[in-house]
Amino acid sequence: MDVLGEGLLEALRLLLTGDEQTWEITGLTLRVSLTATAIAVLLGVPVAAALALGRFRGRQVLLAVANTGMGLPPVVVGLFVTVLLWRDGPLGALGLLYTPTAMVVAQAAIAVPIVVALTAAALRQVDPDFLLQMRALGATRVRALGALLAEARLPLLAAAMAGFGAVVSEVGAAQMVGGNLAGETRVLTTAAVLATSRGQFALAIAFGLVLLVIAFAVNLAVTLAQHRTTAPR
Amino acid sequence: MSIGCRDLRVSAGGREVVAVSRLDVPAGETLAVLGPNGSGKSTLLRALAHLGGAARSGSVLLDGRTATTTELRRAVAAVLQRPVLQRATVLDNAAAGLRLRGVRRGEARHRARPWLDALGVAQLAGRDARTLSGGEAQRVAIARALAVGPRVLLLDEPFTGLDATTRTDLLADLRAALDRQRAAVLLVTHDREEARALADRTALLVNGEIRQLGPTAEVLDAPADQECATLLGFTTQLPPALTGREVLLVARPERCRPLAGSAPPPPDAVVVEGVLRRVVPLGGAFRLDLDTPAGSLTAVTTAVLTEGPGDAVRVAVAAADLRACR
Structure with missing residues (x-):
């Protein structure tokens, strides 16, 4: 209990006094995970739209794949990305292993199935005649699709946040493809693991607290957005 | 346009x-x-x-x-x-x-x-x-x-x-x-x-x-x-076998009147006979379902009928209320 109490105090001190290393790690964490989430949204939303609205053979199978992918272990993704980027690997020539870019790639791979599965579910919840009605009012295909995405904006936001939540808190892939290099690829989760293994519990707790604050901030933003758009204007 | x-x-x-x-x-x-x-x-x-x-x-x-x-x-x-x-x-x-x-x-x-x-x-x-x-x-x-x-x-x-x-x-x-x-x-x-x-x-x-x-x-x-x-509500349909006419005659059920007892039908009316199958109260009116030799037939009336299910009933439709169909 002492360890926890002292750890919490020390963590608060670290955070409040603006420990440079902590903030640097926090910055990189946000940069990597937000970029990965943005990529996952850009790739995942069109795929989800095709899966939710399209009529083609294998659609159900692909939806099942996306749903399965939601539980993809980050370590497995990390392993595959590592193999791909390994010096002798297919993409080894790019020299990306142990860089933030590699971490973005791995985290995007983790987030894509989450975004696809949740977005597809969100789009299927909109009235099945929605697109037809938008077209019936004179919308082009693109405008009608835009209106559909706008209609599903809250669950879409939730899908993006779920993707972000998954990647910001994962440690396996970040560790494997990033290598946890101080000042280069060290993020909050890998830093917390390292600090814990060294017995620097206060530091580890500080990193954990920052992660919790980020999670809370994200959820607060979503909740406020939901409240704003559901309340009558 | x-x-x-x-x-x-x-x-x-x-x-x-x-x-x-x-x-x-x-x-x-x-x-x-x-x-x-x-x-x-x-x-x-x-x-x-x-x-x-x-x-x-x-x-x-x-x-x-x-x-x-x-x-x-x-x-x-x-x-x-x-x-x-x-x-x-x-x-x-x-x-x-x-x-x-x-x-x-x-x-x-x-x-x-x-x-x-x-x-x-x-x-x-x-x-x-x-x-x-x-x-x-x-x-x-x-x-x-x-x-x-x-x-x-x-x-x-x-x-x-x-x-x-x-x-x-x-x-x-x-x-x-x-x-x-x-x-x-x-x-x-x-x-x-x-x-x-x-x-x-x-x-x-x-x-x-x-x-x-x-x-x-x-x-x-x-x-x-x-x-x-049927679509237009002319659901009382009198086939040639029932009327002796050459064409199918149709009428709205509310234009079909049951004849009381042995009362004579109006001069230009078409009269069909059938057996009353059931009487459905419609709130102020009654729908009569009749069985005739050429199938079932429906009439709507506001009069209270003395006949009950199983009794023979005559239904008259004025010529002006009948339409000839192909």
Whole structure:
């Protein structure tokens, strides 16, 4: 209990006094995970739209794949990305292993199935005649699709946040493809693991607290957005 | 602008569901397409707007010229059976059609507002559209389509699911709103009264084909064949075997009067005999189901019958109330 109490105090001190290393790690964490989430949204939303609205053979199978992918272990993704980027690997020539870019790639791979599965579910919840009605009012295909995405904006936001939540808190892939290099690829989760293994519990707790604050901030933003758009204007 | 079609055929699931060789709605006219459930009314409406994924052939005409999907998209606004509104205020929903056509938000709202007024929902402008009742939502959906200023307006049973009062009010408001613009209007419905209230001409659609087309009052009063007769409420059908005439005679059940005892029938009436199967109270009136040698027959009367099930009953229909069918 002492360890926890002292750890919490020390963590608060670290955070409040603006420990440079902590903030640097926090910055990189946000940069990597937000970029990965943005990529996952850009790739995942069109795929989800095709899966939710399209009529083609294998659609159900692909939806099942996306749903399965939601539980993809980050370590497995990390392993595959590592193999791909390994010096002798297919993409080894790019020299990306142990860089933030590699971490973005791995985290995007983790987030894509989450975004696809949740977005597809969100789009299927909109009235099945929605697109037809938008077209019936004179919308082009693109405008009608835009209106559909706008209609599903809250669950879409939730899908993006779920993707972000998954990647910001994962440690396996970040560790494997990033290598946890101080000042280069060290993020909050890998830093917390390292600090814990060294017995620097206060530091580890500080990193954990920052992660919790980020999670809370994200959820607060979503909740406020939901409240704003559901309340009558 | 007029809309029409030539040899329009739509298939679904390997079956032809609509086959209309010719249909024209001139600008400023309202045409009702009256048909029973499953007759292909909605399919025809969607095909006319090139909406939906059903396989179609033939051509849709705008001003007599074969129209492309893009031309139809610009000219036509359609209101679907169930109002599909967006997660937004009533005013923004009314403006949505214009927004989807690239009009800026401010101007779209400005142009949509009078239509909310015309449809009697201006006071709801600031409300969340998801809190509306069915009737209110349908009014907003119609205002949204009219706000676009369509040259062709397609209405797919917009009054379905509304209570009688709401429906009557909305019919009156819609009639007034339609009078304000010179669109060609096609109304799909299964309700004769809606056709009567809104349409200059009426087409009867049965099994995907137009069986009858003409001025509404004429069409509603003169069914061409047995299926049209059923559709138009001429459900008392007297086959030649029963009347000795050469053609099928049909009448509205409320025009068929049971004859009391041995009372003589009116001079020009057709009289049929049958056995009373059951009496169904309709609140102020009774529906009589009779078995005749040529099948069952229905009559509606306000008189209290002394006969009961199993008794022989004579039913008279005045010649003026009978229509001859093919």
